[in-house]
Amino acid sequence: MPAASPNVSSALLSQGARPARFSARFWQLAHPLWLCPFRPMFALAMLSGWGLMAAWGAFLFWGWPLPAVAGGPFVWHAHELLLGFTLAAAAGFALTGVPEFTDTPAFAAAPVRWLAGLWLAGRVAFWCSGWWPVAALAASALAHLAFMALLLALLTPRLWRAPERRHLSFAWTLALMMAATAGFYADALRGEPPMRWLHGLLGALMVLIIVAMSRISMSIVNASIDDSEAARRAVESRQQDPEYEATRETRRYLARPPRRNLAMLAIALFTAAQWWEPGARTSAWxxxxxxxxxxxxMGDWHVGRPLLRPWPLMLYAAYAFMAAGYALTGVGLLTGLPPNAGLHLLTAGALGLSVFVVMCIAGxxxxGLEKNGRPWVLxxxxxxAASAVLRACAYALDATALLMGAAALLWCAAFALMSWRMLPVFWRPRADGQGSCDGVLDTPQEAAFASAGSAPQSP
Structure with missing residues (x-):
């Protein structure tokens, strides 16, 4: 590729780095918020992440009222964590990741705006269900089911047409989530306790984490291995050693399907048993x-020192919380201890941490920004993680309200920090001049040519 002059490259990079001015309102499709599907959905997730938890903490600490919904405040808390915060994050990831996995164009902004509107309608309708139990619950059910149906309608054709249909598990998992949501509202409208369906939805989300993590980890862990090996080669001056290069290739990380499928099967069996007969010894085992x-x-992740770098370690910690959550749940069911300790390791730990880290990586x-060198993420x-541990300890110690309030405060601090650091990124155009959901450009030269509207030529 012919080298561009320093003055030209600097000018182009400067042009790309300067945020473009825009006059569109945030609800208009011309606004940068709608540039990529993850932007509005992640924004809703991070704002609800601390906003909803702040309301829950105020209820625990000061007795502030929560929306009167079917099943009471604990159902409201679980519903908003799973069908509010997590659903928005999962939709943002799927709408951004599936085009990348299937090598298809990014989704248009118009249906994503519909999804955001349905998500907001679901929140408002559910919160009003204490005043108008039938009408508001029915409206909330329609909003949530329409959200998931539209999401499936967008994703499934691309997943089905992909070679070997390797990513179709996303569609199946979303379909299970939709079935659990329908069951929740069916029980709520009949006046039956609907919490068992939220536990079923949590199981589907644990499966979704494994499905998504297998794709993300292939990039993150292998990038960490590459960085570690590059530093090692620089020290040992072995860049040209063919035998060393051959050995390096054997160190690649692979998310092996047999282990992944076994974990998803075990989680599905536990979820089904707990839904059918809560508290049974079968569920415990x-x-x-x-x-x-x-x-x-997790054994697939044991690649040595590269695992100890921040990004792989944070994703690995989400799996650690998942394993600990199911272990503590099983022990609790066998011994009679409160099962909520394990439940909170799954929700605040595995679910909360994986959502936090994935939103940072994808966001x-x-x-078009480098994710490394941002200590606030760690x-x-x-x-x-500390919030999840405090929530689990709250049920083992005689200080439930105090520890739960402190856990809520730590959780809110994490997602408020994320909102402060990332919302400005979603609110403005890309600094590199690219559109849609393109990833980080590899070199300054590529960024310069992209800003100029052309591509570098091969030699």
């Missing part, structure tokens, strides 16, 4: 089996 299967899955990468992940 299946929970322990799920913990063992997740620990077995920066697909905004600090935020530590806050989420």
């Amino acid at each position: 299946l929970a322990l089996a799920a913990a063992c299967a997740v620990l077995n899955l 920066y990468t697909h905004s 600090a935020g992940a530590a806050l989420v």
Whole structure:
């Protein structure tokens, strides 16, 4: 490729780095918020992440009222965590990841705006269900089911047409989530306790984490291995050693399907048993089996020092919380201890940490920004992890309200920090001049030519 003059490259990079001015309102499709599907969905997730938890903490600490919904405040809390915060994050990831996995164009902004509107309608309608139980619950059910149906309608054709249909598990998992949501509202409208369906939805989300993590980890862990090997080669001056290069290739990380499928099967069996007969000893043993299967899955990650770098370690910690959550649930069911300790390791730990880290990875990468060198991410992940541990300890110690309030405060701090750092990124055009959901450009030269509207030529 012919080298561009320094003055030209600097001018082009300067042009790309300067945020473009825009006059569109945030609800208009011309606004940068709608540049990529993850932007509005991640924005809703991170704002609800601390906003909803702040309301829950105020209820626990000061007795502030929560929306009067079917099933009471604990159902509201679980519903909003799973069908509010997590659903928005999962939709943003799927809408951004599936085009990349299937090598298809990014989704248009118009249906994504519909999804955002349905998500907001679902929140408002559910919160009003204490005043108008039938009408508001029916409206909330329609909003949530329409959200998932539209999401499936967008994703499934691309997943089905992909070679070997390797990513179709996303569609199946979303279909299970939709079935659990329908069951929740069916029970709520009949006046039956609907919490069992939220536990089923949590199981489907654990499966979705494994499905998504297998794709993300292939990039993150192998990038860490590459960085570690590059530093090692620089020290040992072995860049030209063919034998060393051949050895390096054997160190690649692979997310092996047998281990992954075994973990998903064990989680599905536990979820089904707990839905059918909550608290049974069969559920206890299946929970322990799920913990063992997740620990077995984690064995793929043991690649040495590259695992100790921040990004792989944060993703690995999400699996550790998942294994610990199922283990503690199984022990609790066998011994009579409160099962909520294990449940909170799954929700605040595995679910919260994986959502936090994945939003950071996808949010920066697909905004054309380098994700490394951002210490606030590690600090935020530590806050989420500490929140999960405090929630689990709250049920083992005689300070439930105090520890739960402190856990809520740490969780809110993590997602408020994320909102402060990332919302401005989603609110403005890409600094590299690219459109849609393109990843980070590899070199300054590529960024310069991209800003100029042309591509570098091969020699």
